[in-house]
Amino acid sequence: MGIQVIDPGIFTTVQDGGRTGYQQYGVTPSGPMDERAFAQANLLTGNPAGTEELEMTFQGGRYCFDTDAVIAITGADMKPQLNGEPIPMYQAVSVEAGSELVLGFAANGCRAYLSVAGGMDIPLVMESRSTLTGKHLGGIDGRKLEKGDRIEFTATVSEVANQESRVLAQPEYSEKEITLRVVAGPQDDGFSREEFRKFFWYGAVITNEADRQGIRLKREIPVKHVGDGNIISDGIAFGSIQVPPNGQPIVMMADRQTVGGYPKIGTVITVDLPLLAQAKPGTQVRFIEVSIELAQELYLRELSSRKEIESQWNK
């Protein structure tokens, strides 16, 4: 019992909390691009954190349920409809067997998340259900969803505890300009003090080359390196801002390579990465430097407010 994919949308994949422990073998962690919207969808359906969801990019598609279910949709506003009637996002919604769910083009943001109470029956590959399409790994046969795919649910759930109170505020994503806070390093010393400061003075714009691997930015004046723009290859974190020799930054995202040989001037802080995951090409990006202490404090605050909501709802 589960869903039948009538139309998979443009790029829909299964993602869970990510593949942990395999970066040492060259396997990227994957997982959701927008960790906040992903966590909120599972929170709304009462699933444990990290339960697999569908991540839909730019357009959601059409899905037929052959079982009762409780779902939640978060992230980009794809104007979801159930049997032709609009349904709210950021809310736990009951779905009856035989219903058809349609998600259109993203009117705001880029990526929507669909969580199903109880989770989906997807095989584990290297301890994760996340899809890495570039390397044909995980999810459904290591690829994006296709017409005719079936996804079985692990449980039939027609209602969850405190369902009527399971509502969260829907964010509005800016389509003009976003501000991303950045912690300097690991190779901020690969740039002169002045170049480093300039990185924050001048903004950049998101190019069309933006996907799950990385988001390429374009600056009017390229960033200059102290050396030739190469380092001894080292590990790359989610949100690392790589600056290749051409001086045009790339923010490394969920499907990034595990290692790379370009200096990384800074790393976008975890709580601001969702803004980038939801920003469309053409959006202006501004950077602000913050301390590691503040970055971690902000992340901890977000985690604890989510925990608090969870303990109220799952009581």
Next chain:
Amino acid sequence: MEDIRILISGDKAVSVQMGSEISLEVNHRVLMLQAELEKNPIEGVTEMLPTYASLMVHYRPEVIRFRELSEEIMKRTQTMKEISGSKKRIVEVPICYGGEFGPDLEYCAELEHTTPEEIIRKHSQHDYYVYMLGFAPGHPYAARFEEPFSFKRRETARVMIPARSVVVQQNLSDLIPFDQPCGWNIIGQTPCEICDYSRKDPFLVHAGEWTRYIPVTPEEFRKIRKQVEAGKWKPRIIE
């Protein structure tokens, strides 16, 4: 010994730099620190990624913050030991050189002003150290320490080269697990899967191991390939 530096890689990871050169000694220290952190784990550390000269440590800031983590890591760098029983572990990898399998072999010989046979000899006579895996699942970054080639990358990269290609430049040689773009010269192909998700251990080689390349004929290549496809082939490992 050089100072160890802990570099901030955002709010959930640090890069512990054990040196600033690509050398066996520095890489060995990276693996020593990883072994120490496996033996005496720090609560909150979720995974580690050894590279040429640094160990990336991913952690959960809700369990341990940056300052405390750094202190704990520095303590481990004081207590880390030579990896016990760290004998040289060599994985033998059969390679069919030249022809359809290695379209650039003759070109490499021209670049070196020598014969294809001499290129094969230099490539297969010395063992390669696997500094790290990266770029793609199971992709080894490996180097030999004797008789480097003088040529570097090709002038223009190929848009796509086939999986299992063996590519070279200078003292480096990589095994390509998946079809990918590549700017290095292809001198051969291995019949083995470098990464096979269906195996219990999907990866042919691991960081800190050595590879030894065994020249095989096209007939032997096809024979091994059949065994690989039937799931019956295992690499010979020398310890």
